[in-house]
Amino acid sequence: MYQLGIPDEEFIRGKVPMTKEEIRILTIAKAQIKPDGIICDVGAGTGSLSIEAALQAPKGMVYAIEKNPEGVELICKNVDKFGVKNIKIIEAYAPAGFEQISRLDTAIIGGSGGNLDEIIEAIDRKLTVGGRIVINCITIQTIAQCIAYMRKRTDYSYEAIQVQVSQLQQVGGYDLAKAHNPIYIVTCEKRGGKNID
Amino acid sequence: MYQLGIPDEEFIRGKVPMTKEEIRILTIAKAQIKPDGIICDVGAGTGSLSIEAALQAPKGMVYAIEKNPEGVELICKNVDKFGVKNIKIIEAYAPAGFEQISRLDTAIIGGSGGNLDEIIEAIDRKLTVGGRIVINCITIQTIAQCIAYMRKRTDYSYEAIQVQVSQLQQVGGYDLAKAHNPIYIVTCEKRGGKNID
Amino acid sequence: MYQLGIPDEEFIRGKVPMTKEEIRILTIAKAQIKPDGIICDVGAGTGSLSIEAALQAPKGMVYAIEKNPEGVELICKNVDKFGVKNIKIIEAYAPAGFEQISRLDTAIIGGSGGNLDEIIEAIDRKLTVGGRIVINCITIQTIAQCIAYMRKRTDYSYEAIQVQVSQLQQVGGYDLAKAHNPIYIVTCEKRGGKNID
Amino acid sequence: MYQLGIPDEEFIRGKVPMTKEEIRILTIAKAQIKPDGIICDVGAGTGSLSIEAALQAPKGMVYAIEKNPEGVELICKNVDKFGVKNIKIIEAYAPAGFEQISRLDTAIIGGSGGNLDEIIEAIDRKLTVGGRIVINCITIQTIAQCIAYMRKRTDYSYEAIQVQVSQLQQVGGYDLAKAHNPIYIVTCEKRGGKNID
Numbered sequence: 189m190y191q192l193g194i195p196d197e198e199f200i201r202g203k204v205p206m207t208k209e210e211i212r213i214l215t216i217a218k219a220q221i222k223p224d225g226i227i228c229d230v231g232a233g234t235g236s237l238s239i240e241a242a243l244q245a246p247k248g249m250v251y252a253i254e255k256n257p258e259g260v261e262l263i264c265k266n267v268d269k270f271g272v273k274n275i276k277i278i279e280a281y282a283p284a285g286f287e288q289i290s291r292l293d294t295a296i297i298g299g300s301g302g303n304l305d306e307i308i309e310a311i312d313r314k315l316t317v318g319g320r321i322v323i324n325c326i327t328i329q330t331i332a333q334c335i336a337y338m339r340k341r342t343d344y345s346y347e348a349i350q351v352q353v354s355q356l357q358q359v360g361g362y363d364l365a366k367a368h369n370p371i372y373i374v375t376c377e378k379r380g381g382k383n384i385d
Numbered sequence: 386m387y388q389l390g391i392p393d394e395e396f397i398r399g400k401v402p403m404t405k406e407e408i409r410i411l412t413i414a415k416a417q418i419k420p421d422g423i424i425c426d427v428g429a430g431t432g433s434l435s436i437e438a439a440l441q442a443p444k445g446m447v448y449a450i451e452k453n454p455e456g457v458e459l460i461c462k463n464v465d466k467f468g469v470k471n472i473k474i475i476e477a478y479a480p481a482g483f484e485q486i487s488r489l490d491t492a493i494i495g496g497s498g499g500n501l502d503e504i505i506e507a508i509d510r511k512l513t514v515g516g517r518i519v520i521n522c523i524t525i526q527t528i529a530q531c532i533a534y535m536r537k538r539t540d541y542s543y544e545a546i547q548v549q550v551s552q553l554q555q556v557g558g559y560d561l562a563k564a565h566n567p568i569y570i571v572t573c574e575k576r577g578g579k580n581i582d
Numbered sequence: 583m584y585q586l587g588i589p590d591e592e593f594i595r596g597k598v599p600m601t602k603e604e605i606r607i608l609t610i611a612k613a614q615i616k617p618d619g620i621i622c623d624v625g626a627g628t629g630s631l632s633i634e635a636a637l638q639a640p641k642g643m644v645y646a647i648e649k650n651p652e653g654v655e656l657i658c659k660n661v662d663k664f665g666v667k668n669i670k671i672i673e674a675y676a677p678a679g680f681e682q683i684s685r686l687d688t689a690i691i692g693g694s695g696g697n698l699d700e701i702i703e704a705i706d707r708k709l710t711v712g713g714r715i716v717i718n719c720i721t722i723q724t725i726a727q728c729i730a731y732m733r734k735r736t737d738y739s740y741e742a743i744q745v746q747v748s749q750l751q752q753v754g755g756y757d758l759a760k761a762h763n764p765i766y767i768v769t770c771e772k773r774g775g776k777n778i779d
Numbered sequence: 780m781y782q783l784g785i786p787d788e789e790f791i792r793g794k795v796p797m798t799k800e801e802i803r804i805l806t807i808a809k810a811q812i813k814p815d816g817i818i819c820d821v822g823a824g825t826g827s828l829s830i831e832a833a834l835q836a837p838k839g840m841v842y843a844i845e846k847n848p849e850g851v852e853l854i855c856k857n858v859d860k861f862g863v864k865n866i867k868i869i870e871a872y873a874p875a876g877f878e879q880i881s882r883l884d885t886a887i888i889g890g891s892g893g894n895l896d897e898i899i900e901a902i903d904r905k906l907t908v909g910g911r912i913v914i915n916c917i918t919i920q921t922i923a924q925c926i927a928y929m930r931k932r933t934d935y936s937y938e939a940i941q942v943q944v945s946q947l948q949q950v951g952g953y954d955l956a957k958a959h960n961p962i963y964i965v966t967c968e969k970r971g972g973k974n975i976d
Contacts, residue, residue: 192389193414210546213414214407217390302952327953328742332726335553335560348553348722349407350562350764352746352943354961356532356545356569361893362918363532365547367958370744370945372553499755524756525939529923545919547961549746549943551764558696559721564761567748567941586783587808604940607808608801611784729947729954742947743801744956750926750939750963757926759941766947 190243190270192216199236200265202258206234207298207324210353211371216240218375219294219322224248226292230282230307231255231299235263235275241296242272249274251289255281255301283310291316297323304330305337308376315378325372334374346376387440387467389413396433397462399455403431404495404521407550408568413437415572416491416519421445423489427479427504428452428496432460432472438493439469446471448486452478452498480507488513494520501527502534505573509538512575522569531571543573584637584664586610593630594659596652600628601692601718604747605765610634612769613688613716618642620686624676624701625649625693629657629669635690636666643668645683649675649695677704685710691717698724699731702770709772719766728768740770781834781861783807790827791856793849797825798889798915801944802962807831809966810885810913815839817883821873821898822846822890826854826866832887833863840865842880846872846892874901882907888914895921896928899967903932906969916963925965937967 193213199206207215215237221227221244229238232252242250252275254260260279267275278285283306292314300307300323311321321344325331331348338346352370356363390410396403404412412434418424418441426435429449439447449472451457457476464472475482480503489511497504497520508518518541522528528545535543549567553560587607593600601609609631615621615638623632626646636644646669648654654673661669672679677700686708694701694717705715715738719725725742732740746764750757784804790797798806806828812818812835820829823843833841843866845851851870858866869876874897883905891898891914902912912935916922922939929937943961947954 191414191417191419193417210411210548213411217388217410217414220388220390222388327955328722328726328729328947329953332722335722339558348560350551350553351407352549352945352958354547354943354958356547356919361536362920363545364918365961367943367945367960369958370956524758525750525919525923525926526756529919532919549748549761551746551761553722559723561721562764564746564748564763566761567759585808585811585813587811604805604942608804611782611804611808614782614784616782733952742954744945744947745801746943748941750941755930757939 192240192244194236194240199234200262200269201234202262204233204256204259204262206236208353208368211324211351211373212237212240214351214373215296215322215324216244218373219296219320221245221294222248225294227251227294227296228253228289228292228311230295230297231301232263233259233298235266237296237298238263238275239266239270239272242274245274248293249276251276251278253278253280253282253285255279282307286310286314289314293319295319295321297321300330304333308337312378317378317380319378321376323374323376325374326369331372331374338374338376343380344376344378346374348372348374389437389441391433391437396431397459397466398431399459401430401453401456401459403433405550405565408521408548408570409434409437411548411570412493412519412521413441415570416493416517418442418491419445422491424448424491424493425450425486425489425508427492427494428498429460430456430495432463434493434495435460435472436463436467436469439471442471446473448473448475450475450477450479450482452476480504483507483511486511490516492518494518497527501530505534509575514575514577516575518573520571520573522571523566528569528571535571535573540577541573541575543571545569545571586634586638588630588634593628594656594663595628596656598627598650598653598656600630602747602762605718605745605767606631606634608745608767609690609716609718610638612767613690613714615639615688616642619688621645621688621690622647622683622686622705624689624691625695626657627653627692629660631690631692632657632669633660633664633666636668639668643670645670645672647672647674647676647679649673676701680704680708683708687713689713689715691715694724698727702731706772711772711774713772715770717768717770719768720763725766725768732768732770737774738770738772740768742766742768783831783835785827785831790825791853791860792825793853795824795847795850795853797827799944799959802915802942802964803828803831805942805964806887806913806915807835809964810887810911812836812885813839816885818842818885818887819844819880819883819902821886821888822892823854824850824889826857828887828889829854829866830857830861830863833865836865840867842867842869844869844871844873844876846870873898877901877905880905884910886910886912888912891921895924899928903969908969908971910969912967914965914967916965917960922963922965929965929967934971935967935969937965939963939965
């Protein structure tokens with residue numbers, strides 16, 4: 189049985205960039221997924237976040253939205269490998285693809301392709317009050333845009349952290365720090381306001 | 386219901402230092418706790434790691450070992466607050482206190498008070514094969530000692546990371562990075578060898 | 583004689599925030615100050631960057647622009663303490679204050695008070711070709727604005743780094759990492775275009 | 780004329796690892812090199828630290844100690860390229876090679892090959908009171924050994940920092956953080972005790 193925190197090497201990967209283990213763990217924990225939660229993972233890439241989310245919501249459902257056919261294929265392979273039943277793949281360029289989703293408890297945005305505001309708005313239309321949107325940002329432009337947008341949304345609160353992980357590689361008799369790139373994780377909570385009808 | 390990743394401010398804290406949310410999340414995820422797991426938390430402090438561990442093991446048990454009476458009192462208060470039933474507090478200066486534990490699936494060491502080797506050996510005597518020991522190190526001496534010891538234990542593999550988290554504080558119209566102190570997390574896995582009788 | 587890298591505790595400080603030693607060193611080095619250079623330090627605060635700059639330009643001049651009277655007083659005290667002769671203090675809220683400066687080889691912006699674009703434009707009017715502007719950013723908004731502006735200025739190239747320093751505090755037998763807040767340092771170089779008449 | 784902070788790409792590099800610009804700047808600043816200082820650079824690699832040190836000590840001398848013939852050749856090429864006259868290359872495996880040095884004001888240790896204690900002792904025999912030894916450590920073992928040794932030397936004080944730099948790469952319309960590996964910089968100052976005769 190898999191717990192939160194699947195090692196990177198267990199995922200089938202192509203050339204598609206993958207969220208690293210520690211960032212996946214923190215993202216999923218910040219998302220506060222419930223066992224019966226309905227979740228979307230936007231820019232699902234290899235599906236690593238989708239699979240971790242699906243394992244946290246055995247009675248729920250994860251919608252993995254991915255525009256890249258190579259990514260979609262990888263998600264399929266990883267869904268097979270991990271034997272998860274509760275992932276639906278939507279091949280679409282977000283904010284397209286949301287018409288298939290009627291309600292969301294949690295949303296994860298791993299990749300936004302520049303449409304961050306529109307994606308958050310598409311999520312917001314389906315998101316239940318108290319629900320969370322967790323956004324991974326690897327560029328200055330994305331974190332700045334994300335925060336600027338969230339500051340305008342008085343119906344949301346947000347928390348943002350930057351995480352930098354280094355791995356100690358065992359080389360001969362030494363342990364050598366190898367840095368992973370730093371990443372911002374923004375956690376937004378819908379505190380009220382308009383909800384889906 | 387609480388998920389992994391309880392916000393820092395929900396814990397009752399005194400002057401006892403507390404493991405920060407993100408480090409708690411990563412520590413518990415690295416520990417790979419099973420629903421029926423038997424866990425110990427050495428140097429339990431406020432009990433924040435014990436409580437997160439207990440929530441991951443609803444059919445298991447967490448032994449919180451803490452030498453400091455002020456810490457023991459805080460753990461009691463937090464156990465009450467979060468309503469967890471599966472924590473046993475052992476007031477002892479580790480490696481003392483382990484005689485009350487017959488078997489361990491997972492061990493967390495948040496504080497070692499300088500007796501790291503002896504504590505790991507006390508844990509090892511009870512730890513099942515495949516079990517993990519996750520150690521938080523905030524000093525150069527502790528991470529160095531921990532790695533030096535683990536390199537001698539050919540019956541264990543280890544992985545070590547350093548994590549540095551900054552929080553963006555919302556001050557007026559600005560988001561200002563406030564750094565938390567960096568911490569090393571060492572994850573050791575018992576791959577075979579002698580087990581408890 | 584003082585070299586680049588004056589320890590923090592040697593500066594007279596009030597409640598005014600001060601650029602930390604390592605960030606000062608990197609900022610001054612990135613500024614590539616020449617012995618006869620004309621430099622401005624915008625948002626000079628305690629004057630720590632001004633003094634380090636002045637020591638690098640013994641035949642040049644540093645204009646320290648600071649709006650806060652408390653800051654101006656601290657700069658005066660530090661100028662006295664370090665015995666530097668080549669600092670002129672301009673009490674003004676930048677971009678005001680530049681009328682007193684006829685030419686600049688280098689500019690340092692430690693604090694911008696929200697007027698970053700206007701300050702850079704005021705500097706640009708005086709800056710010689712090949713001259714540098716080095717900007718310290720501690721908020722997401724400032725680094726994002728700085729980069730967005732620089733991307734529009736095709737007559738400048740820029741390099742941006744984030745630096746995070748932790749100090750090992752010697753506590754009893756242990757060395758404990760204490761993190762300083764991370765900071766972005768943007769180094770802009772004027773590659774051609776319009777120069778002062 | 781070169782100032783402290785030569786860009787990485789200006790050095791001739793082979794496969795020999797090179798200290799990155801920001802770490803070089805901080806190392807040289809911590810070394811507090813005087814214009815007429817006598818400096819050694821142990822484990823000189825490409826010679827990048829030696830060249831920056833030589834530029835800070837135009838009336839002094841830098842001894843670059845390097846065991847690797849490929850490194851020695853690179854140092855020669857870089858000495859030629861930058862036109863520095865005050866570097867003497869010693870091809871030796873430190874602590875060998877110090878017999879050619881009669882006095883030292885400053886020592887930089889970029890690489891120690893495991894002989895750290897012996898190298899510091901060899902330096903100490905030549906180091907003037909008030910002189911500094913600056914040590915770059917990229918492994919847990921080296922930083923731990925360095926601190927453990929320095930704690931025994933009551934005739935030295937030390938300061939240790941960890942530095943982590945990320946560079947923002949300009950990729951299309953985005954600035955993407957790329958992390959450099961973190962490094963420890965230990966600055967030791969000889970406060971008295973025995974000096975060379």
